[in-house]
Amino acid sequence: MARKNQKKLNQRKLPTGLSRWVYVLFFMVMAILLLYNGGSEKVITWKRFEQQMLLSGDVSRVEVINERKVQVYIKSESLDKVEYNDAAKNFMGKKLLNGPHYYFNIGSVEVFHQDMETAQEGKPKADHLTVIYKEETEWLPNILGWLIPFGLIILFSVFLLRGASSGMKNMGRSVFNFGQIAKKEIDTDAVRKTTFDDVAGLEEAKEEIYELVKFLKAPQKYSKLGAKIPKGILLVGPPGTGKTLLAKAVAGEAGVPFFSLSGSEFVEMFVGVGAARMRDLFEKAKAKAPCIIFIDEIDTVGRNRGKAGAFQANDERENTLNQLLAELDGFDSDTGVIVLAATNRGDVLDPALLRPGRFDRHIHLELPGLKERAAIFAVHMMPLKLNKEVDNELLAAQTPGFSGADIANICNEAALIAARREKEEVESVDFMDAIDRVIGGLEKRSKIITPAEKERIAFHEAGHVTASWFLEHAYPVLKVSIIPRGKSLGAAWYLPEERQIITRSEFFDAICGALGGRVSESIFFDEVSSNAVDDLEKVTRQAYAMVTIYGLSDKIRNISYYDSTGQSENALHKPYSEKTAEKIDQEVQEIVDEAYENTRKLLSDHKEQLEQLARQLIKKEILYKEDIEKILGKRTFKPPVPDDIVV
Known part of the structure; x- marks a missing residue:
C-alpha cells in the first residue's frame, strides 16, 4: 500500500510553464513583505513618547519622514527595559537594534517642533534632542502598485489558456478551440442499449426510418444500384412523443457512432462561432463515417430567414444556418453522414432547410392513440412490480391526449405512490392517483374553504357533470371531486373520444358542457361568481376557433384565417379588416349565447x-x-x- 501511495505521489505533476512563474511571483512578494525594513514599528501616542521615552532619556534620535510621520529610535542599552517589550522586532522575533522602534503621526511640522521645545524646557540646550527631517520614497507600495496588476494579468491569462473559466470549463473548451464543438459522441456500446424494442407506439415512424438502418448496416446494397440514402431526416411532433428516443434507437440498431447535440450549442454572442462549430461537427462526423448526427431543437438555428422575423433576427444564427445548408448540400455527396433533427415547431423552419437534398424525409410524430398508449404503458411497466389487476389497456383509455413522456411520468409516479404507502406491489389505484396528480396536481385538503364556498363548488361541478351526461356529443364523466387540487377548487374527469374530425355539433356540445358550471350557479344562487374563469377561457377559445379557423359559423362561412406556415405570428396586422373583426366578435357572442340558453334549458329540465x-x-x-x-x-x-375495454 505504501508503494502505491508513493507511486501516486511521484506521478503528481509539478506546475510547469507559465503557471510556475505565477508561484515564483507569489513567493517573491511574500519575501518582500517579510524582509522589508526588517520588521514593523509600533504606533504610539504623543503622551507616551513624551512622558515615558523623551523625559526618561531613552530616545537616541527622532526622524520626521515626509513631514507627517515621526520615527522614534530607542537607545540600545534601554531596549532591555520592560516598557519596551513591544518594540519593533524582525521576522525572527528579536528586537531590532538599529530601529526604528516606534512611530506616531503629526498634523504639521510647526506644531510638532513647538511641542518638542515645550517638552524639553527644563533640560539644558546641549541635551535637547535633535530632530532630523527626511524625504523618503515609499518604494514598496510603488512596486506593489505595478506588480500586483501585472500578476493578476498573468493569472488571468493562465486561466484563459487552460480554459478554466466557468463557462468554458463546462463546455470543455479553451480560448483557442472556442470554435470547436464540444465532444458529444456517444459510445457505440451505450447506444446499442436503445433499440426499436424500446420505442413503443411509433410503428409507422419505425417502418419509415428502418430503411435508414438497413443502409447503415449494408451501404453497398444500395450504392451498387445507384441509390442514394437521404442526407437528412426531420422528426416533427409535439413534446414528449419520442423524437430523441427514436433517433437513439436508429443509432442503436445500426451500431454506428452517434453525435447528439442541441441547436442552442451553436448560438453564441461571438460572430462566426456558430458556423465554425457547425464545420467542426461535420469534420468530426466525416472522420468517423458512417455515422449519425442528431440535432435536437433545430428550430433554434433553422428558423425562417424571412422579413417577418427581421426585427428579432440574429445575424449569427443566420450564419450558422447558412453553414448547415452548405454542409447538407456540399460537393461530396457520399460522406456517409446522416443528419437526424427534431423540433416541435416545424412550421417556423426555413424552406431552404426543408427542400429535398437536405432534409429529404419529414416524419411527423403525433400523440399516441389508444392502442399506442397501451403499448407505451406496457414498455414502461416492465421494470415495475405490478399487481395482477393492473390493466394497461384500461389505463390507456383513461389517458387520452397523453404523450409517451407523460405516460412514463405516470408509471414513475404510481411506483412512488405505492412505495409511499408501503405496498409490496403497484396497484391500479396507485395508477389512478398518479393520473389524477399529473392532470390536476397535488390534493390540497388543508386549503381553507367555507361551507358556502364548498356548496357553490359542488353545484358548479354538478352542473358540468349533468350537462355532459345528457349531451349526445359531450364526453362522459369518470369521476368528479370538490377537493382542491393544484390551482382548481374542484374538477371532473372525462373520457374523451379518439376523434380525428370534429363536427359543429361536437364543438357546440363541448361549449355547452363547459358552460354547465356557470349555468348551474345562476339557477341555484342569486348571482354568479369567479369560479368559472377557466371554463369561460375554454369556451371563448373554442368559439373563436369555430369562426376564424374551421369556418363553422353562419355569417362568416367557409373562410379560415389560420396560417399553418406560422408566418403570421410576427405579423403587425390582422389578416382581416376591422369590419370583419366586428362580425367575428358578434358571431362568437351569438354562439356562446345560444350554447348558454341550450345548457340552461337542459339543466332546468334535470x-x-x-x-x-x-x-x-x-x-x-x-x-x-x-x-x-x-x-x-x-x-x-x-x-x-x-x-372490449370496460370502464
Whole structure:
C-alpha cells in the first residue's frame, strides 16, 4: 500500500510553464513583505513618547519622514527595559537594534517642533534632542502598485489558456478551440442499449426510418444500384412523443457512432462561432463515417430567414444556418453522414432547410392513440412490480391526449405512490392517483374553504357533470371531486373520444358542457361568481376557433384565417379588416349565447337530479361513475371506447 501511495505521489505533476512563474511571483512578494525594513514599528501616542521615552532619556534620535510621520529610535542599552517589550522586532522575533522602534503621526511640522521645545524646557540646550527631517520614497507600495496588476494579468491569462473559466470549463473548451464543438459522441456500446424494442407506439415512424438502418448496416446494397440514402431526416411532433428516443434507437440498431447535440450549442454572442462549430461537427462526423448526427431543437438555428422575423433576427444564427445548408448540400455527396433533427415547431423552419437534398424525409410524430398508449404503458411497466389487476389497456383509455413522456411520468409516479404507502406491489389505484396528480396536481385538503364556498363548488361541478351526461356529443364523466387540487377548487374527469374530425355539433356540445358550471350557479344562487374563469377561457377559445379557423359559423362561412406556415405570428396586422373583426366578435357572442340558453334549458329540465348530485357531492366529496349513474341514470349514448375495454 505504501508503494502505491508513493507511486501516486511521484506521478503528481509539478506546475510547469507559465503557471510556475505565477508561484515564483507569489513567493517573491511574500519575501518582500517579510524582509522589508526588517520588521514593523509600533504606533504610539504623543503622551507616551513624551512622558515615558523623551523625559526618561531613552530616545537616541527622532526622524520626521515626509513631514507627517515621526520615527522614534530607542537607545540600545534601554531596549532591555520592560516598557519596551513591544518594540519593533524582525521576522525572527528579536528586537531590532538599529530601529526604528516606534512611530506616531503629526498634523504639521510647526506644531510638532513647538511641542518638542515645550517638552524639553527644563533640560539644558546641549541635551535637547535633535530632530532630523527626511524625504523618503515609499518604494514598496510603488512596486506593489505595478506588480500586483501585472500578476493578476498573468493569472488571468493562465486561466484563459487552460480554459478554466466557468463557462468554458463546462463546455470543455479553451480560448483557442472556442470554435470547436464540444465532444458529444456517444459510445457505440451505450447506444446499442436503445433499440426499436424500446420505442413503443411509433410503428409507422419505425417502418419509415428502418430503411435508414438497413443502409447503415449494408451501404453497398444500395450504392451498387445507384441509390442514394437521404442526407437528412426531420422528426416533427409535439413534446414528449419520442423524437430523441427514436433517433437513439436508429443509432442503436445500426451500431454506428452517434453525435447528439442541441441547436442552442451553436448560438453564441461571438460572430462566426456558430458556423465554425457547425464545420467542426461535420469534420468530426466525416472522420468517423458512417455515422449519425442528431440535432435536437433545430428550430433554434433553422428558423425562417424571412422579413417577418427581421426585427428579432440574429445575424449569427443566420450564419450558422447558412453553414448547415452548405454542409447538407456540399460537393461530396457520399460522406456517409446522416443528419437526424427534431423540433416541435416545424412550421417556423426555413424552406431552404426543408427542400429535398437536405432534409429529404419529414416524419411527423403525433400523440399516441389508444392502442399506442397501451403499448407505451406496457414498455414502461416492465421494470415495475405490478399487481395482477393492473390493466394497461384500461389505463390507456383513461389517458387520452397523453404523450409517451407523460405516460412514463405516470408509471414513475404510481411506483412512488405505492412505495409511499408501503405496498409490496403497484396497484391500479396507485395508477389512478398518479393520473389524477399529473392532470390536476397535488390534493390540497388543508386549503381553507367555507361551507358556502364548498356548496357553490359542488353545484358548479354538478352542473358540468349533468350537462355532459345528457349531451349526445359531450364526453362522459369518470369521476368528479370538490377537493382542491393544484390551482382548481374542484374538477371532473372525462373520457374523451379518439376523434380525428370534429363536427359543429361536437364543438357546440363541448361549449355547452363547459358552460354547465356557470349555468348551474345562476339557477341555484342569486348571482354568479369567479369560479368559472377557466371554463369561460375554454369556451371563448373554442368559439373563436369555430369562426376564424374551421369556418363553422353562419355569417362568416367557409373562410379560415389560420396560417399553418406560422408566418403570421410576427405579423403587425390582422389578416382581416376591422369590419370583419366586428362580425367575428358578434358571431362568437351569438354562439356562446345560444350554447348558454341550450345548457340552461337542459339543466332546468334535470334540476332535481342536479341538486341531488350536488348534495351527494358535498357529503362524499368524490363521486365515481357508478355513483353518478345511480342519480342520473344510465347514459344512453354510444360509448367512445371499444366494447372490449370496460370502464
